[in-house]
Amino acid sequence: MLSFYDIVGFSDKPANLSSADRLLGIGIIAAICLLAYFLLKKIVFPLVKRFTEKTDATWDDHLFNSRVLNLAAYLLPALLAYMFVPMLFSDHPMTVTVIDKAFLLLIVAISTRLVCAFISSFQIISSESELLRKRPLTGIYQTFKILVVCVGIILAISILLNREPSAILAGLGASAAVLMLVFKDSIMGLVAGVQINYYDILRPGDWMILEKRGANGLVTAVTLNFVKVQNWDNSVTTIPTHALITESFQNFRNMWDEGGRRMRELVYIDITSVHKCSADEAERLAAMIPDCPTYGTDVTNLFFFRFYMEHRMRSNPLTNPQPHLMVRQQPVSAFGLPVGRYCFCGLPVELYCFTSCTQWVDFEHFKAEIVETAYASLGKFGLRAFQSPSGIDFDKLKN
Numbered sequence: 421m422l423s424f425y426d427i428v429g430f431s432d433k434p435a436n437l438s439s440a441d442r443l444l445g446i447g448i449i450a451a452i453c454l455l456a457y458f459l460l461k462k463i464v465f466p467l468v469k470r471f472t473e474k475t476d477a478t479w480d481d482h483l484f485n486s487r488v489l490n491l492a493a494y495l496l497p498a499l500l501a502y503m504f505v506p507m508l509f510s511d512h513p514m515t516v517t518v519i520d521k522a523f524l525l526l527i528v529a530i531s532t533r534l535v536c537a538f539i540s541s542f543q544i545i546s547s548e549s550e551l552l553r554k555r556p557l558t559g560i561y562q563t564f565k566i567l568v569v570c571v572g573i574i575l576a577i578s579i580l581l582n583r584e585p586s587a588i589l590a591g592l593g594a595s596a597a598v599l600m601l602v603f604k605d606s607i608m609g610l611v612a613g614v615q616i617n618y619y620d621i622l623r624p625g626d627w628m629i630l631e632k633r634g635a636n637g638l639v640t641a642v643t644l645n646f647v648k649v650q651n652w653d654n655s656v657t658t659i660p661t662h663a664l665i666t667e668s669f670q671n672f673r674n675m676w677d678e679g680g681r682r683m684r685e686l687v688y689i690d691i692t693s694v695h696k697c698s699a700d701e702a703e704r705l706a707a708m709i710p711d712c713p714t715y716g717t718d719v720t721n722l723f724f725f726r727f728y729m730e731h732r733m734r735s736n737p738l739t740n741p742q743p744h745l746m747v748r749q750q751p752v753s754a755f756g757l758p759v760g761r762y763c764f765c766g767l768p769v770e771l772y773c774f775t776s777c778t779q780w781v782d783f784e785h786f787k788a789e790i791v792e793t794a795y796a797s798l799g800k801f802g803l804r805a806f807q808s809p810s811g812i813d814f815d816k817l818k819n
Contacts, residue, residue, distance in 0.1 A: 445508045452504075453497035460493045482544045491534040498526050524579045532572035536565050555623065559613035559644035559661060566606065566644075608662040609644045615665055616642065622664060622671060630669040633659045652780075680740040680774035683787050686750065687794045688766040693804040694722045705801060725801040726769065729794055733773045738786045743774040766806025769794075 468489065472480040502523035509515040543561040546552040578585045600607065616622050626639045628649065637651035647664060649657045675681050697705065697719055705724035706712040709731055715723065726747040733739055733747075750768040771794060775786050795805055 442508050446505065449501060449504045449508075453500050456500060457493055457497050460489075460496060465489045465493065478548065479545045482541045482548075483538070485537075485541060488534065488537045488541060491530060491537055495527070495530045495534060498523060498530055502527060521579050525576055528572055528575050528579070532568055535568045539564050539568070555617055555620075557617065558642055559609060560617065562644040563606075563610045563613070605645050605660065605662075609646075609660070612662040612665045613642070613644060616661070622647070623673065627672040627676075628669050629672075630659060630663075630667065632667060633657060633663065635659055635669075676778045679776055679778065680743055681778050681783050682743075682774050683771065683783070683790070685771045685787060685791050686768045687771065687791065687798075688806040689722065689769055689798070690804040690806040691767050693798075693802060694720055694767065695802065697721055697724070701802075708800065721801045721803060722767075722769075725798070725803055728797065728801070729771060729790075732793055732797075733771065733790060736786070736790070738775050738777050738782070740774040740776040745773040747771055 468484055472484055502520070505523070506516045506519050509519065539561055543557070546555070546557055574585050574588050577583075578588050581588070622628065622639060622642060624639050624642055627637065628639055629636045630649075635649040635651065635657040637649050637657070639647060640650050641648040642661070645661060646658045647661055649659065651657055699717075701721070702715065702719055702724070705721065705728075706715070709724060709728050711731075712724075712727060729747045730745060734741065734745055739745065748770050750770050771790055773790075775783055777783055777786060798805055
C-alpha cells in the first residue's frame with residue numbers, strides 16, 4: 421500500500437528528509453490544494469450553478485450563492501493541508517503541534533463564516549417567502565449568527581489551550597455574570613424578538629406610534645437590538661427591541677388589513693340657531709333626506725341635519741358601510757377645553773364613520789370633504805356654525 425511519502429515521490433521517512441525535500445513536499449501539497457481549489461471553482465461550482473438556475477425554485481439559487489461556494493472552495497484546500505503538511509514534520513512534535521493548531525484555527529474560521537453565510541442565505545429565502553416575508557425574523561437570524569460565532573470562538577480557544585470545549589464552557593460558567601452584563605441587550609432583544617414574532621406584534625412595513633420614544637412612522641427593520649422607524653417627516657427613530665414588550669405602542673396594521681380607518685370630526689353648532697321646526701319646515705327638510713326616519717311634532721332642525729349628514733357620509737363611495745356610522749352630539753368639553761365659566765364652545769356634533777381608504781392622503785381628503793360639506797349645509801337647516809369672535813367681529817361691533 422502506497423504511503424504519503426511514496427505519493428509525493430519521497431522514499432525516505434521524515435527523519436531522513438532534508439530541508440529541500442520538505443520544501444519540495446510543501447510545494448507539492450500546495451499544488452494539490454491549488455488544483456483542488458481550481459477544480460471546485462472552474463468545474464464543480466459552475467455545474468452546481470447551472471443546475472440551480474435550471475430549477476424553477478429560487479431557494480437553491482440563494483442557498484448555493486457565490487459567497488457560500490467561495491467559502492466552500494477555501495475549506496477543501498485547508499482540510500488537505502491539515503491532513504498532509506504535518507506528515508512532513510512528524511519527527512518534530514513541536515512543529516507538528518504548531519502546524520496542526522494553525523490549520524485547525526483556519527478551518528474553524530472558514531467553517532464559521534460558511535455557516536454564517538448559510539444563515540444569511542436562509543434569511544434571504546425567508547424574505548422572499550409569502551409566508552415569512554412579513555415576519556420580523558432578522559433578530560432571530562442575527563442570534564443564530566452570534567451563537568455560531570461564539571461556538572467558533574470557544575473551539576478556537578480550546579485549540580489554542582489544548583483543552584476540551586466542555587472545559588472551556590465550564591470555565592465560562594464562572595464568569596456568567598460578566599457575560600450577562602456584556603450581552604444584556606442582545607439577550608433581552610432575543611427574548612423580545614421571539615415574543616414579537618410568536619405573537620405577531622410587529623412586522624416590517626407596519627405603521628406604529630410610540631410617543632414616549634418619538635416614533636411615528638413606518639417600521640423599516642426589526643433587528644436583534646433595535647427597531648428602526650422612518651417617521652412621517654422622514655426622520656429616523658431607533659427603539660430598543662425589548663422596549664416594544666415593556667411599553668405600549670399603537671400599530672395601524674389591523675386598520676389596513678380590515679380596510680377601514682376611523683374618522684371622528686367635530687362640527688360646532690351655535691346653540692341659539694337650534695330651534696323647533698314648524699310642520700312646513702319639517703316637511704321641507706325631510707324631503708332633503710332619502711329614507712328620512714319618522715319624527716314627531718317637537719322635532720328640531722338639528723335632528724334633520726344629523727340624519728342628512730349620515731346620508732351624505734353613507735352615500736360617499738369611500739365610506740366603509742360595515743362598521744358604525746353615525747352623527748351624534750358630544751358634551752361641551754369633548755374637544756378638550758375644561759367646562760367652566762368662560763367655556764363658550766357651542767354644541768359639538770361629531771361625525772363618526774369608517775373609510776375604505778387607509779392611505780393618509782386619501783383619508784385626509786375624505787375627512788376634509790365631509791367636514792366641508794357639513795359646514796356648507798348648515799344654512800339649509802337654519803343652523804349656524806359657532807366660532808370664537810375674531811377681529812372682523814369686533815370691527816362690526818364698533819360700527
